[in-house]
Amino acid sequence: MxxxxxxxxxxxxxxxxxxxxxxxxxxxxxxxxxxxxxxxxxxxxxxxxxxxxxxxxxxxxxxxxxxxxxxxxxxxxxxxxxxxxxxxxxxxxxxxxxASTWITATQALNLIGEFKSGQSVLWHAGASSVSISGIQLSKALGATKIFVTAGSQEKIDFCVNELGATAGFNYNTQDWANGVLEATDGKGVDLIVDFIGANYFASNLTAAARDGRIVELGFMSGGELPAGVNIGPILYKRLRIEGSTLRSRDEGYQERLRNLLVENVLPKFEDGTFKVxxxxxxxxxxxxxxxxxxxxxxxxxxxxxxxx
CATH class of the missing domain: 3.90.180.10 (Medium-chain alcohol dehydrogenases, catalytic domain)
Structure with missing residues (x-):
């Protein structure tokens, strides 16, 4: 054989x-x-x-x-x-x-997050491959503000200067949730794409706008919430929190994502709008x-x- x-x-x-x-x-x-x-x-x-x-x-x-x-x-x-x-x-x-990173970002933004032009978005792990793709997609789709979190000023500068994010917050030195609120005049962001999990859960609830959506794609900090997390904002902000995987999806779902990629992303690779x-x-x-x-x-x- x-x-x-x-x-x-x-x-x-x-x-x-x-x-x-x-x-x-x-x-x-x-x-x-x-x-x-x-x-x-x-x-x-x-x-x-x-x-x-x-x-x-x-x-x-x-x-x-x-x-x-x-x-x-x-x-x-x-x-x-x-x-x-x-x-x-x-x-x-x-x-x-x-999982192609552009497929994952498209899934989080379009299919799960139902992002629309004129909304704001926060990408955690801003210098990760998925978020690098997501920032560019958000900008092309008409996001009003694009925020990121990252672990160094170098990564934040990269996201802002190279990718076009509005602003970034260093999770090692800043209260990023309150930073997002200040940058949005207290409104919060319409969509949060998170890979961190437990350690960010409460702060995501703080940073989310009313009727906001939080897409959970990973649990880098674990899946068990710390004691004392107040889930009240889920109710009074009418938040929708949805977890999603890509690898385990059936072929029909992945075909749908592939078609979205071919239609919305590949042309922007060809004309140089999107960069890898x-x-x-x-x-x-x-x-x-x-x-x-x-x-x-x-x-x-x-x-x-x-x-x-």
């Missing part, structure tokens, strides 16, 4: 050093699937969590990590497909490709270094691994 290289994890989970170059069976596409020869892949926070054994992998996903890929189609199961062998493609897979920011490109066999760099929280954009 044909084989291929993949990243394995000794004992199934562990630190970055537990990863190694493995050899596994080459998959055979079935149904409407395509087999893609990977040229490059991007790292995501979910990769770190899956490596540590604390990410709920969907049942249809293989045990190998990774979801964000680009490459060339080598084989098609369906000869009537709109694609053909040799096509250059990029996108999101259930696993084994180590890359922190570092590393070869496939330096996956340990790539994971450590992502864990350092020093990045401003994607970490890419290339496959020769």
């Amino acid at each position: 044909a084989s291929m290289k993949a990243i394995g994890i000794r004992n199934g989970k562990g630190p970055a050093e537990a990863m190694f170059m493995d050899t596994i069976s080459r998959p055979v596409p079935t149904g409407n699937q395509a087999l893609v020869k990977i040229k490059a892949f991007g790292l995501n926070r979910m990769d770190l969590l899956q490596r540590e054994g604390i990410y709920p992998v969907p049942p249809q996903a293989p045990s190998t990590m990774g979801v964000e890929f680009s490459g060339v189609i080598e084989e098609l199961a369906d000869s009537q497909s709109d694609f053909k062998v040799g096509d250059e493609v990029f996108g999101l897979a259930y696993g084994g490709k180590t 920011f890359i922190t570092k490109v590393l070869p496939f066999d330096q996956i340990v270094e790539a994971h450590k760099l992502l864990e350092s929280n020093q990045t401003k954009g994607k970490i890419i691994c290339t496959v020769s």
